[in-house]
Amino acid sequence: MPEGSFSQPVTIAIDAMSGDRGAAIVVAAALSAVQENRALSLILVGFRSELEALLRSGHPRIRIVEAADVVRMNERPSHALRHKRNSSMAVALTLVRDGEAGGCVSAGNTGALMAFGRSIIHMYPGIERPAIAKLIPSLRGHCHVLDLGANVDSSAENLYQYALMGSLMASAISDQAEPRVALLNVGEEEIKGNEQVRLASHMLAQSESLNYIGYVEGSDLFRDVADVVVCDGFVGNIALKTGEGVAGVLIELLEQAFSKGLYGRLAGWLTRPIIGRVLRLMDPSRHNGASFLGLQGVVIKSHGNANERAMLAAIRQAVREVQLDVPQRINERLDELML
Amino acid sequence: MPEGSFSQPVTIAIDAMSGDRGAAIVVAAALSAVQENRALSLILVGFRSELEALLRSGHPRIRIVEAADVVRMNERPSHALRHKRNSSMAVALTLVRDGEAGGCVSAGNTGALMAFGRSIIHMYPGIERPAIAKLIPSLRGHCHVLDLGANVDSSAENLYQYALMGSLMASAISDQAEPRVALLNVGEEEIKGNEQVRLASHMLAQSESLNYIGYVEGSDLFRDVADVVVCDGFVGNIALKTGEGVAGVLIELLEQAFSKGLYGRLAGWLTRPIIGRVLRLMDPSRHNGASFLGLQGVVIKSHGNANERAMLAAIRQAVREVQLDVPQRINERLDELML
Numbered sequence: 210m211p212e213g214s215f216s217q218p219v220t221i222a223i224d225a226m227s228g229d230r231g232a233a234i235v236v237a238a239a240l241s242a243v244q245e246n247r248a249l250s251l252i253l254v255g256f257r258s259e260l261e262a263l264l265r266s267g268h269p270r271i272r273i274v275e276a277a278d279v280v281r282m283n284e285r286p287s288h289a290l291r292h293k294r295n296s297s298m299a300v301a302l303t304l305v306r307d308g309e310a311g312g313c314v315s316a317g318n319t320g321a322l323m324a325f326g327r328s329i330i331h332m333y334p335g336i337e338r339p340a341i342a343k344l345i346p347s348l349r350g351h352c353h354v355l356d357l358g359a360n361v362d363s364s365a366e367n368l369y370q371y372a373l374m375g376s377l378m379a380s381a382i383s384d385q386a387e388p389r390v391a392l393l394n395v396g397e398e399e400i401k402g403n404e405q406v407r408l409a410s411h412m413l414a415q416s417e418s419l420n421y422i423g424y425v426e427g428s429d430l431f432r433d434v435a436d437v438v439v440c441d442g443f444v445g446n447i448a449l450k451t452g453e454g455v456a457g458v459l460i461e462l463l464e465q466a467f468s469k470g471l472y473g474r475l476a477g478w479l480t481r482p483i484i485g486r487v488l489r490l491m492d493p494s495r496h497n498g499a500s501f502l503g504l505q506g507v508v509i510k511s512h513g514n515a516n517e518r519a520m521l522a523a524i525r526q527a528v529r530e531v532q533l534d535v536p537q538r539i540n541e542r543l544d545e546l547m548l
Numbered sequence: 549m550p551e552g553s554f555s556q557p558v559t560i561a562i563d564a565m566s567g568d569r570g571a572a573i574v575v576a577a578a579l580s581a582v583q584e585n586r587a588l589s590l591i592l593v594g595f596r597s598e599l600e601a602l603l604r605s606g607h608p609r610i611r612i613v614e615a616a617d618v619v620r621m622n623e624r625p626s627h628a629l630r631h632k633r634n635s636s637m638a639v640a641l642t643l644v645r646d647g648e649a650g651g652c653v654s655a656g657n658t659g660a661l662m663a664f665g666r667s668i669i670h671m672y673p674g675i676e677r678p679a680i681a682k683l684i685p686s687l688r689g690h691c692h693v694l695d696l697g698a699n700v701d702s703s704a705e706n707l708y709q710y711a712l713m714g715s716l717m718a719s720a721i722s723d724q725a726e727p728r729v730a731l732l733n734v735g736e737e738e739i740k741g742n743e744q745v746r747l748a749s750h751m752l753a754q755s756e757s758l759n760y761i762g763y764v765e766g767s768d769l770f771r772d773v774a775d776v777v778v779c780d781g782f783v784g785n786i787a788l789k790t791g792e793g794v795a796g797v798l799i800e801l802l803e804q805a806f807s808k809g810l811y812g813r814l815a816g817w818l819t820r821p822i823i824g825r826v827l828r829l830m831d832p833s834r835h836n837g838a839s840f841l842g843l844q845g846v847v848i849k850s851h852g853n854a855n856e857r858a859m860l861a862a863i864r865q866a867v868r869e870v871q872l873d874v875p876q877r878i879n880e881r882l883d884e885l886m887l
Contacts, residue, residue, distance in 0.1 A: 282737070283737040283738075319735075347797070348797055348800070348801075358734050361734060361741060361742040362742050362743070393786060394786075395697050395700060395781070395782055395785040395786060398621070398622040399622075402700060402782070403700040403701050403782055404701070426786070426789050427785070427786040427787065427788070427789030427790035427791075427792070427793055428789040428790065428792055428793035428796065429793070430790055430793055431794060431796075431797040432793070440786070442734070443734055443741070443742055443783065444782065444783050444786055444787075446734040446766070447732055447734060447765070447766040447779070447783055447786075448766065448786045448787050448790040449766070449790070450765050450766030450767040451766035451767065451769055451787040451788070451790050451791045452766075452790045452791055452793065452794040453766070453767055453794075454766055454767035454768070454769055454770045454791065455770060455791040455794040455795050455798075455830070456794050456798065457767065457770075458686070458687055458770045458771075459794075459795065459798055459826060459830060461687070462687075462825070462826040462829065463823060463826055466822045466823050466825070466826060467822070469822075472822070473822050475818070476815075476818045476819045476822045477822075479814070479815045479819070480815045480818070480819045483805045483806070483808075483811070483812050483815045483816075484801075484802060484805050486801070486805070487798060487801040487802055487805060490801065491794070491798060
């Protein structure tokens with residue numbers, strides 16, 4: 210990450226109404242975010258009266274922009290697109306398009322966010338569909354995984370484009386010159402997988418601009434064998450949520466063990482400093498915030514049920530991508546690669 | 549589980565040559581298995597001289613059946629089917645068909661095991677494709693998940709049939725009268741998912757013989773919200789391996805933390821009795837052994853790289869299914885359901 214970049218002023222718009230847990234979580238996270246980062250200004254988009262009440266005395270670097278409507282979690286994206294132009298989600302995206310915010314964060318309906326994103330912010334020329342990308346922690350580093358749910362029926366061509374965008378994103382965010390790009394599959398042998406994946410592998414193997422290393426399996430996601438792992442959104446979403454589920458259950462069981470009886474509590478007290486890093490690594494709320502890759506702007510999708518810490522993590526992710534100028538850097542190189 | 553069932557004699561055939569780690573692991577697991585279960589006899593299928601050398605003085609309830617060939621891990625199933633009729637895998641399946649063994653275990657090539665299974669043992673009438681099913685541990689119980697990789701392009705009809713078989717399997721193995729059956733999807737709302745999943749959901753909702761509860765997400769697999777979770781094999785395989793990957797990384801990190809310095813080792817020594825249950829719950833080698841559902845016989849697939857403990861777990865799974873007469877019980881009820 211370039212030095213000194215954190216003094217560069219950044220404004221992020223936040224869709225304050227769309228999450229499962231209501232605006233209070235968002236406002237609390239917003240206040241924490243501006244407190245920890247003096248270069249950051251925030252625009253909270255939503256019902257002014259509700260947000261003003263939650264903000265109380267307010268903050269000089271947080272302002273409110275009114276939006277009269279909210280996209281519901283189970284609303285059809287096509288319905289939202291037609292009827293919810295005044296929603297907190299659409300207004301937040303419009304602030305990005307108009308340059309009033311460098312990027313935005315929403316915990317709302319993923320499909321609607323994608324539909325509004327494509328319609329308001331537009332995509333890179335030549336890219337068919339946006340993909341949701343996330344940096345997930347691994348044993349010794351991290352790995353960019355995409356698509357995590359923007360598209361549930363990706364073609365080989367789509368997978369190929371995700372690989373291009375993911376590689377450029379890894380270069381921009383993690384400062385890797387030639388990120389190792391892999392396809393997620395049910396085995397490492399060439400004969401494995403469905404038709405789309407096998408065809409995408411063939412296309413990637415032909416590409417001279419990508420460092421394509423072949424197939425990886427689900428268990429490899431955390432083993433630092435690839436920097437970018439590409440898959441269909443249906444597969445990626447379920448895989449990631451399964452991984453988060455395992456981590457969640459493990460943390461819950463450990464907490465239970467450390468709260469039972471005197472011995473358990475003593476062991477917990479002694480152990481917590483030792484295994485704190487492990488618990489943090491696996492805590493999904495510390496890794497919240499996925500990027501809509503393919504849009505010409507920074508759009509960060511938060512978990513719908515994000516708590517305050519998770520929402521703060523998503524805001525930080527938006528700040529990072531704006532400061533690193535990720536969309537612009539991808540756009541420039543995509544032009545070369547797709548010539 | 550019916551009382552006293554464990555005294556009923558059982559014979560299991562083991563494909564001793566196909567795993568990644570060689571026959572020594574299999575022989576060691578076989579010896580442990582016959583020692584812990586006096587009702588169990590085993591047939592090791594493979595190269596007689598190699599197996600005899602590994603068995604040393606032998607065991608009265610372990611015998612060897614010669615097979616001259618081995619299916620390779622990266623061999624095309626169609627190639628194996630044509631050229632490897634004398635492989636340890638094919639011979640083990642033939643022993644099941646001929647009634648010499650009640651069931652069999654293989655750690656070999658999944659595609660070849662499916663191809664040989666369909667060709668040698670045959671399927672339930674009306675079932676289009678077999679599915680790989682596994683009992684995975686959850687917070688308070690467990691959950692049957694299928695398909696885990698037999699088919700990478702399941703149609704809605706396939707998913708519907710997996711649901712039928714999975715429900716009957718849960719009834720037979722876990723003694724549940726009306727197992728809760730769910731489809732794995734990227735969200736719980738009706739509009740989510742790809743076409744196959746949405747259509748399968750419609751079919752399942754019509755069925756009166758199934759207790760269909762709708763969609764669940766990856767994170768729900770461990771939260772006891774369903775007894776049977778149905779998905780395409782590509783999705784299921786990647787989800788499960790991702791979950792195992794997370795658990796593996798967590799266990800590795802905990803072990804590291806507990807081996808560093810005096811304080812770490814002390815904390816580990818104090819903590820191990822407390823979190824032992826957690827570590828065991830997440831240890832993939834304790835949950836090895838997936839069932840080929842749809843075949844008229846017990847065929848258990850072990851992880852290719854199973855260690856001795858994992859292979860032992862797979863043998864136990866085969867014994868359990870034979871003693872509970874799972875294929876027969878599924879077959880009887882399928883007949884009713886598919887009338």
